[in-house]
Amino acid sequence: MNSDRSIATVSDVPAESTLLFRIEDDDGEAHEAVLVDTDDGVACWQNYCQHFTHIALDKGSGAAMRDGEIVCENHGAYFEADSGICTYGPCEGATLAPLEVTVEDGEIYLTDPDFEYLGPGPIDDDDDMTSTSNVKI
Numbered sequence: 001m002n003s004d005r006s007i008a009t010v011s012d013v014p015a016e017s018t019l020l021f022r023i024e025d026d027d028g029e030a031h032e033a034v035l036v037d038t039d040d041g042v043a044c045w046q047n048y049c050q051h052f053t054h055i056a057l058d059k060g061s062g063a064a065m066r067d068g069e070i071v072c073e074n075h076g077a078y079f080e081a082d083s084g085i086c087t088y089g090p091c092e093g094a095t096l097a098p099l100e101v102t103v104e105d106g107e108i109y110l111t112d113p114d115f116e117y118l119g120p121g122p123i124d125d126d127d128d129m130t131s132t133s134n135v136k137i
């Protein structure tokens with residue numbers, strides 16, 4: 001398995017929350033994704049609510065979860081961690097966008113052909129060149 005696509009180990013995935021990481025699509029655009037522990041093993045979803053798809057479920061410190069469901073803290077949608085289906089809320093019936101992962105020897109690899117693994121954590125929106133910290137007043 002290609003170590004460039006290694007996301008984390010199974011033991012890194014929290015029991016009642018999500019593990020956030022970054023991916024890149026074929027156009028070079030970065031996206032966020034989460035790993036979540038389920039009764040059937042590790043599942044992987046793009047980190048966007050299906051009510052408003054620019055809203056992150058995991059905002060950087062783990063998504064809220066209740067009884068095996070990921071909770072969107074914006075308007076209270078619930079998504080089954082294993083199927084990604086929204087069971088309650090404004091987007092009931094919609095499904096989170098899945099990503100293909102493979103577990104081998106306790107290591108989780110991104111095996112989705114449409115995305116490359118970028119790294120752990122959120123996309124850093126503050127990473128721009130407009131800082132004025134060196135400007136003398």
Ligand code: FES
Nearest residue numbers: 049051072075077
């Ligand atoms: S943005 Fe997630 S429920 Fe509205």
